[in-house]
Amino acid sequence: MVVFSQLNENQKCAVEDKHNHIRIIAGAGSGKTRVLTMRIAYLIEKMNVLPYHILAITFTNKAAKEMKSRINEMLSDKGVGCHISTIHSLCMRILSEDIVALNYPRNFTVVDADDQKQILKEAYKLVGIDKKEYAYGSMLDYIADNKYQSINPSKAMEYTYGEPRLINKAKVFAYYQERLEKMYGLDFDDLILFTTRLFDENPVILEKWAKRFHYIHVDEFQDVDKEQYKLIKQLSSFHNNLYVVGDPDQTIFTWRGADVNIITNMDKDFKDLYTIILNENYRSTNNILSGANSVIKNNKARVEKDLYSNNGAGDRIIHKTCFSEAAEANYVANQIIKLRNDGYNYRDFAILYRSNYLSRDVEKVLLENRIPYVIYGGLRFYERMEVKDILCYLRMITRADDLALIRIINTPRRGIGQKTIDAIQEIANSQNMTMYEVLKAGLYPKNKDTFDHFVKMVEKWRNDVQTLDLELLLKEVLDDSGYRTMLEAENETERLENIKSLLDDIKEYSEDYPDSTLDDYLQMISLYTDRASEQVYDSVNLCTIHSAKGLEFECVFVIGLSEGVFPSEKTLSEGLKGLEEERRLAYVAYTRAKKLLYVTESSSFSYVLQSSKLPSRFIKEIDSAYIEHVDDRVSPISSPIFDEDVVINTRVNKEPKDDMYRKGDIIIHKIYGEGVILSNDNGVVSIAFPHPVGIKKILASHPSIRKKTKDDYS
Numbered sequence: 001m002v003v004f005s006q007l008n009e010n011q012k013c014a015v016e017d018k019h020n021h022i023r024i025i026a027g028a029g030s031g032k033t034r035v036l037t038m039r040i041a042y043l044i045e046k047m048n049v050l051p052y053h054i055l056a057i058t059f060t061n062k063a064a065k066e067m068k069s070r071i072n073e074m075l076s077d078k079g080v081g082c083h084i085s086t087i088h089s090l091c092m093r094i095l096s097e098d099i100v101a102l103n104y105p106r107n108f109t110v111v112d113a114d115d116q117k118q119i120l121k122e123a124y125k126l127v128g129i130d131k132k133e134y135a136y137g138s139m140l141d142y143i144a145d146n147k148y149q150s151i152n153p154s155k156a157m158e159y160t161y162g163e164p165r166l167i168n169k170a171k172v173f174a175y176y177q178e179r180l181e182k183m184y185g186l187d188f189d190d191l192i193l194f195t196t197r198l199f200d201e202n203p204v205i206l207e208k209w210a211k212r213f214h215y216i217h218v219d220e221f222q223d224v225d226k227e228q229y230k231l232i233k234q235l236s237s238f239h240n241n242l243y244v245v246g247d248p249d250q251t252i253f254t255w256r257g258a259d260v261n262i263i264t265n266m267d268k269d270f271k272d273l274y275t276i277i278l279n280e281n282y283r284s285t286n287n288i289l290s291g292a293n294s295v296i297k298n299n300k301a302r303v304e305k306d307l308y309s310n311n312g313a314g315d316r317i318i319h320k321t322c323f324s325e326a327a328e329a330n331y332v333a334n335q336i337i338k339l340r341n342d343g344y345n346y347r348d349f350a351i352l353y354r355s356n357y358l359s360r361d362v363e364k365v366l367l368e369n370r371i372p373y374v375i376y377g378g379l380r381f382y383e384r385m386e387v388k389d390i391l392c393y394l395r396m397i398t399r400a401d402d403l404a405l406i407r408i409i410n411t412p413r414r415g416i417g418q419k420t421i422d423a424i425q426e427i428a429n430s431q432n433m434t435m436y437e438v439l440k441a442g443l444y445p446k447n448k449d450t451f452d453h454f455v456k457m458v459e460k461w462r463n464d465v466q467t468l469d470l471e472l473l474l475k476e477v478l479d480d481s482g483y484r485t486m487l488e489a490e491n492e493t494e495r496l497e498n499i500k501s502l503l504d505d506i507k508e509y510s511e512d513y514p515d516s517t518l519d520d521y522l523q524m525i526s527l528y529t530d531r532a533s534e535q536v537y538d539s540v541n542l543c544t545i546h547s548a549k550g551l552e553f554e555c556v557f558v559i560g561l562s563e564g565v566f567p568s569e570k571t572l573s574e575g576l577k578g579l580e581e582e583r584r585l586a587y588v589a590y591t592r593a594k595k596l597l598y599v600t601e602s603s604s605f606s607y608v609l610q611s612s613k614l615p616s617r618f619i620k621e622i623d624s625a626y627i628e629h630v631d632d633r634v635s636p637i638s639s640p641i642f643d644e645d646v647v648i649n650t651r652v653n654k655e656p657k658d659d660m661y662r663k664g665d666i667i668i669h670k671i672y673g674e675g676v677i678l679s680n681d682n683g684v685v686s687i688a689f690p691h692p693v694g695i696k697k698i699l700a701s702h703p704s705i706r707k708k709t710k711d712d713y714s
């Protein structure tokens with residue numbers, strides 16, 4: 001049953017309003033999604049509308065799933081049959097029924113990002129151009145722009161006006177389009193474009209769909225683009241019932257074509273448009289809400305909103321400065337453990353970041369502390385393709401096992417195909433050797449130059465590992481292998497960031513454990529990947545801010561809030577527009593929090609930025625009344641994460657030397673300093689450190705501890 005008492009007066013009016021065209025403009029957490037969901041339930045339960053006649057468009061699949069389950073909860077099975085999905089899924093549904101009218105088969109292929117790149121590769125070869133000069137990303141933008149402006153390849157060629165660079169681009173576009181057409185393939189933009197064209201050219205089909213959807217609802221309307229808007233208008237053209245909700249301050253997809261003017265100027269398209277404003281925030285405490293508002297106020301291009309909350313003042317936003325990214329991650333884990341002891345569940349926490357590469361340190365600390373976590377819309381750090389590739393390169397130096405070799409022998413491309421790999425493997429099996437040994441011994445007769453060069457490169461690293469520190473070795477691997485150049489050539493910014501983050505990782509590791517070897521490092525990493533696939537219901541949530549849209553959590557940590565990271569350097573170079581979009585992103589991030597909000601950053605050197613870091617302006621812009629600053633950089637000893645009964649740190653590197661420590665021995669820990677062994681229990685030693693560290697349990701084999709020697713006394 002729909003319980004309307006759970007709505008305030010304004011929201012209730014919004015649910016029941018009878019206007020045909022309704023726009024709800026309201027700030028974060030004011031109940032827009034809740035009202036939209038309730039409205040659907042209301043239409044079904046009170047207005048006897050058939051679910052089949054209701055359409056709701058959400059921004060993500062996750063949001064669609066949540067909305068469906070909310071409606072099913074309220075109406076039992078009476079709500080089944082509503083079409084609730086993203087706009088792309090809706091198009092897929094429409095096209096799979098009616099694309100035949102455009103002379104395409106029903107089982108058309110959806111072309112994803114990887115397929116697109118494959119097609120570009122072919123095109124570049126044919127046109128005779130290089131990805132170093134024509135980055136894939138900008139080529140895809142060029143293609144999308146043309147398509148969105150209905151410019152076909154021959155028109156695009158006309159518009160080149162003989163300019164050689166543009167001619168090459170137009171040629172690639174022509175190949176791309178032809179290739180797609182031949183395979184009956186549709187890229188994501190096509191899904192929308194084909195549907196609007198289908199409707200433009202086939203009024204009967206349009207009428208069929210427009211007649212089906214009596215009531216159309218769109219959540220997150222501030223992030224629709226022009227073509228999507230056209231589609232929405234087409235679909236609502238018969239019954240004229242359109243209900244949109246959005247917050248212009250949360251437009252964060254302009255870079256993908258979103259246009260905030262669509263929601264703000266909608267009254268020009270619909271003269272009868274009725275606008276409803278919701279101004280009570282139900283999500284956050286006042287400190288969080290006012291803090292977020294004080295940031296977004298700095299945007300010039302916006303309409304001021306009057307949002308208040310009755311949730312009480314709550315705790316102030318906490319700003320924490322740490323001396324390194326690892327310390328920042330430790331701090332976050334520390335707080336999670338403390339708050340969990342106070343009654344929070346893991347699922348109440350979200351750790352949000354501007355870019356994917358920022359998850360690395362946090363993931364490590366969570367794994368070390370056995371805190372379960374899930375990453376939305378992305379892979380765990382050590383599972384990312386480029387990170388795995390590079391780790392396999394490093395394995396060539398230590399073990400040169402077949403799996404590592406197979407993974408990287410043709411990445412970057414060296415003209416080695418599956419047949420060659422199979423042939424080498426066969427020789428290896430018959431000779432009882434590894435594949436690398438076969439290559440090194442010159443037992444494979446073909447591709448001699450390529451393999452000689454490859455072996456020479458690996459042997460050089462094997463030699464250098466004796467003298468170089470791990471960070472320099474990794475840099476050498478990235479350069480010699482051509483891996484870094486490959487990513488640069490393909491303009492793979494995100495992958496490059498992950499690689500730089502791996503450089504930071506190995507650097508931190510060698511600083512923490514100066515005596516460790518490459519093998520130690522790789523073993524340590526394998527500990528992090530082992531438990532990677534565990535699915536636990538009660539998990540901490542990790543995701544980029546873009547993926548956190550529409551969601552809410554009791555406690556939010558926004559990490560990596562350094563100038564150049566967030567706001568990102570790239571957007572800063574785009575001027576005021578870029579900066580304002582970043583600020584909206586900060587607003588989205590802060591307003592995900594219900595009770596507690598932490599903004600954290602660190603001052604260490606960053607490979608990604610190539611400099612030391614400073615706090616983000618989005619921290620400074622939080623009004624001082626709502627924020628508390630904590631800075632632990634004076635003392636490098638972070639407070640202990642563990643209570644006495646937990647084994648700290650799973651970075652196990654060496655065989656346990658169980659009997660090395662005895663009760664009463666004095667040891668030295670790399671970070672905590674001097675301590676006394678209290679007991680040694682099968683290789684796990686309890687050590688008492690001076691206040692504030694206390695008692696820790698550590699593996700006897702852990703490289704961070706050693707016995708105090710005579711030299712230490714002198």
Ligand code: ATP
Pocket residue numbers: 006007008011026027028029030031032033034035247250281282283549550551552
């Ligand atoms: P965003 O802009 O982030 O998408 P929103 O405007 O869609 O936010 P909702 O997610 O719908 O906001 O609501 C925020 C929170 O407030 C939810 O937990 C929702 O259940 C709760 N809420 C909304 N209205 C009320 C109400 N009248 N009484 C109690 N709780 C409410």
Ligand code: MG
Pocket residue numbers: 032033034219550
């Ligand atoms: Mg919402």
